[in-house]
Amino acid sequence: MAFGPYFLLATLEGLVTAAVLALTALGLSLVFGVMRVVNVAHGEFYMLGAVLAWWLASLVSGHPAIGFLLALIVSPLLVAAVAFLAERLVLSRLKYEPEATIVATIGLLYIIQQLALTFYGPEARPVRAPFDMRIALPWFGYSAYKLSVIGMAVLLMLATWILLTRTKIGLLMRATQSDRETALAFGIPVGRVYAGVFALGAGLAAVAAVLIVPTQQAHYLMGLDPLLLSFIVVIIGGLGSLRGTLVAALLIGLSDGIISMFFSPTLAKMLATLLVALVLVFRPQGLFGTAMR
Amino acid sequence: MEAALTLDSIDCSYGEVQVLHGLSLELRRGEVHCLLGRNGAGKTTALKAIMGLVPVRAGRIMKRELRISRLEAYEVPKTGIGYVPQGRRLFTDLTVAENLEIGLMTRGKGRDTLERVLGLFPVLRERLRQRSGTLSGGEQQMLAMARALCLEPDVLLLDEPTEGLMPSMIARIREVVAALRERGVSTLLVEQRVEAVLPVADRVSFIENGRNRQTVEVEHLRSDPQMVHRYVGVG
Structure with a gap:
């Protein structure tokens, strides 16, 4: 294949990675931005989303779209419910102390991972895509489903942006993010807002996993890579910044897709990690973040 | 006169450090009540305790018949208490x-x-x-x-509202506080600048080491300027 088509293919793969990564990282960024909690278990919510998607899809017979749609709706809700419970039972009791919550979410990571291993097993299992169609480009055919993943991710991010900027719930979240104590002094039930944000963050990771699982496979260890990449994205973009998360996800997703295809996936990860180091040295608040008060 | 807000022997701590030691205070309906005291005396902590932002270890805070020191912090403002924190905290x-x-x-x-x-x-x-x-x-x-x-709100808590402001702004804030008093709003005002609040205050409490040392009518303070000097170090 000539360079041009090869580059186009790499770019398309990079865009799919970026779309899924943006959704996953947005969840992590929201949780840190509003709650100041570094959620080390975020990747496991992603994994749980994929594993539940496989389980839900396997419950129904008939056209694969039915199982996929069921998974797309129910799996993020179940994961959000797990996150909500974890927040109420664990994080709120730790008073959101930064060090304690890191340790607690590490514990949560292992609990979710080992539960998945126990009940789901060590196998990697596929979920069938809702439709199997290829778009014939002059140089190669490309999965229409993969392109639809980009579209769905854009729609979901748009919905999240509308939630944050155009709704009463979003206003409460942004006020809590801005100043927790003053939010309390104006009647905002900060604990409930935190629980909602934690559930929303986990739900976003789960929906990203459901979208990608037809092109990959559900596996109990699949949460580690998204966690690392999400941290890379939110550090580069700026913790708590929606715009920064999107730009950094595009940057990392595209470079990951292109470098992986032309050179190697290892080199892509090395360069992304180097970029994080440079950002931490020269602009610790990230490209679009503001210095913490 | 009926009390809009009563602090009854409250103790408050930040971790191991106790800041308020049995602080008692009564804010009457429709009055402007000023808390004066040196830095660290516990004035801001008293306001935060009313808002439920620092836990009350002992004693009670009543808003008329309602024991607000038992409420969750986010429920306190719903009872009609407005809060202007130190440093604005927008x-x-x-x-x-x-x-x-x-x-x-x-x-x-x-x-x-x-x-x-x-x-x-x-x-x-x-x-x-x-x-x-x-x-x-x-x-x-x-x-x-x-x-x-x-x-x-029917009770307003103002924590150093004139801090860092030019005289015209301070005058405007005084006008607003006076207008609110006309509407029956009770105001508890923490200030360091005595001259900024005396024109508008009805009563003054001197806070020292987390205790209310004395509450006096403003007229009394005008006739005994040494009192301010004694508790605040200026005057």
């Missing part, structure tokens, strides 16, 4: 309109309340779409007060 990433909306949402107030509040601070009307963090210091203080007044 939601700086939010616009002026959004800051006011948060105030309105606290007690489910609407457009009429907003219009009344903007009538008190007309400069904010021109800044509604501006991010509050970009306002001048005086405008930020106006917004902090306006946000608290959006609750239509």
